[in-house]
Amino acid sequence: MIDLTSLLLEPFQHAFMRNAYAAIVLVGLICGVMGVFVTLRGLAFMGDAIAHAVFPGVVISYIVGGSFLVGAIIAATIVSLAIGFVTQSGLLRNDTAIGVFFVGAFALGVAIISTQQSYARDVASLLFGSILGVSRADLWLTFGVGSGVLIALWLLRRHIVTISFDRTFAQAQGLNLWGLDQLFLLMLSLTIVISLQTVGNVLVLAMLVTPAATARMLTTQLIPMLAVSALVGALSGVIGLYVSYFQGISSGASIVLVATAFFILTFLFAPRTGAITTRVARRLHFEHPERDQFLEDGVAGSRF
């Protein structure tokens, strides 16, 4: 009989695992919250674009030995402005402009890093993260930048909700749509950058989109959605890290797979919207109409 407590505590004997858990909880919470707005505004593709667009900035700062945060933010800002500029010209759709610039920027990053000696190892750690290499200083940076993003989000919550829900009304209220959009993209860039080390370039999109999508199926209100999304994000991180530790799976992939499992389970079994739940409810309604009281309280009646 294995002692569960000691098994669960085992990874915490190592300092690098303690840092890794702290990092993934922070990233899970912050990405969960930001992800809600990303999915509500239909910016998932833009998130993917920024995640790839920061690549050349990270590579250059890695080579010249500067702060990767600064390099990434510069690259992300240039690319998001370029996308905005091309979209504003009215010649191309927004997603087309995103497609052009993010692959272009990513290719630039690959081109630069391929000139380096340790090409393969560097690329792997940038693309898929190196959560076990998270240092104390990295943790503080993640914490500081993440708190800044969350505080800005809290201060601007009504503005962001208004421009997401009803842009015409937001404009009529005198809000600066362009400025708020750019500010939101900057916050998104910061979120992605602090997540890069833990889950990497390619998988960060899952941390933004999957917990928020899961939360959306469980609630129709914003505040509960933010809470559920942050919780799913952090929980996926912790469980994923355990799976990775005990099964020897790549940590980024394992975390994303746990989040995906949360999503699929919710899609099938969510109380009101689940694909299987609603089918069972419908069957119960026709085969056992005398039990409809239960349905009204539990499933069908919760609309209003």
Added chain:
Amino acid sequence: MTTPMQSITSRSGRPVHTHVSYDPARVARMQTDCLCVHFEDRSALDDVTLQFYPHEMTSLVGPNGAGKSTLLKCLDGILEPTHGVVILDGQPLRGPSPRVAYVPQRSEVDWKFPISVLDVALMGRALHRNRFLRLSESDRKDGLTALDEVGMRRFAKVQIGALSGGQQQRVFIARALLQDAEVFLLDEPFSGVDAPTQALVLQVLARLRTAGKTIIFATHDLVMAAESADTCVLLNRKVIATGPPATVLTVPNLQVSFGGAAILPTGLDSRP
């Protein structure tokens, strides 16, 4: 009483001369002066000069593409006219103003957004007061009162997308009420909503008119335009006619505006 020639500067910097009447009972709350809007190669509004007064409900009538929405957007300050100027309480309008409330067409909204009816209504209150702080308890109470007036109080906690079209329209009216504006602009408030909602919206607008507000709504429902408004503006890029509905909505005017094939509702042309 004199009518001085006032010189003011339009948003484009060009001086605009306008007569401002100082008869206190009949001071225009909002007026447009030679308003023109061009979209690339197309002219959407041409030389529109209109006055809107307190205690007055005006209907904007015209076929699709006549510039009704464009005019409302200019009056709200969202859209900058190519030429001309919008004047609100004697001052040229430079961008959106909290004194003007705007109810856009319902289709422009993200219905899946997880937001409750009360929170949608409170958007009217949220942004031009205490920008960053929490809404006060009195704001919340006002929100419920406004929802009560449009008969939506019991839906306060429901997600906005779960409502019917008419109910959604009522919530947007409540949001406009919470702005404490002087001018209310409504884009097609009666299209696609049920009869009880139409009646209720009219009742709310009548209350606002009694309170001295200026109300301007766009519609392509000629009966609604004729029966509920004090003044009617018949628009097709230019102002075809303006005045009391009975003198504006005549067969010759409607044929000019809608083209020869306009089908008139029975009874409208025989009004005194």
